C-alpha cells in the first residue's frame with residue numbers, strides 16, 4: 001500500500017475517534033451555510049473532475065446562517081461529497097443544496113449513483129460497515145465516512161439520513177436543528 005493511502009486510512013480512524021469520543025468541545029461560529037457549501041464544492045471539484053463527475057451547487061436567496069463547528073461540519077459534508085462522487089458513474093452529476101426543511105436546516109448531497117439500500121442504511125452508520133462488500137472494496141474506503149458524518153451531525157444536535165431517491169440516485173441529508181439558526185440570516189443582512 002502506498003504511503004499516501006496508508007496515511008489517509010490512519011487519518012480517517014483518528015478523525016472518527018476524535019469526533020466520536022467527544023473529547024474536543026464544539027468550536028461554534030456563526031456561519032453562512034451558502035458560503036460554506038460554495039467552499040465545499042470548490043474543494044471537491046478537482047477530485048470530481050478526475051472522476052468525470054460534475055459538482056453543481058443550488059443556492060437560493062436568503063440562505064440561513066447557523067452556529068456550527070465549521071471544521072467538523074466540513075469534515076462531515078466532505079465525507080458525503082466523497083461518497084457521492086465515488087458512487088456516481090463518469091459523466092454523472094453531484095448536486096449540493098442547502099435550505100430550510102421541515103425538521104431544521106438541511107444540507108443535501110444528491111448523486112447519480114445506485115443510492116443506499118434502505119435495508120442496510122442503518123448498518124452503514126456503524127463503523128467499518130461497507131454495504132455491498134465487493135462494490136465497496138472496488139471503490140476503496142473502510143467504512144468510517146458515514147459514521148464520522150453522523151457523529152458530527154449528532155454533536156450539533158442534528159441527524160444524518162442516507163436514502164435512495166425515488167426514480168434513482170442517492171441522497172445524503174445532513175440536518176441541523178432549527179435552534180442552530182442564527183437570528184441574523186442572510187435575508188436579514
Ligand SMILES: Nc1ncnc2c1ncn2[C@@H]1O[C@H](COP(=O)(O)OP(=O)(O)O)[C@@H](O)[C@H]1O
Pocket residue numbers: 079083084087111113114115116124129130131132136140141142143144145146147170171
Ligand atoms: N452515495 C452513496 N451511494 C451508494 N452507496 C453509498 C453511498 N455512500 C455510502 N455508501 C455505502 O456505504 C458504505 C460506507 O460508506 P462510508 O461510511 O463513507 O465508508 P468509507 O469510509 O469506506 O467511504 C460504502 O461502502 C457504500 O456501500
Ligand SMILES: [Mg+2]
Pocket residue numbers: 079082083141144145146
Ligand atoms: Mg466514504
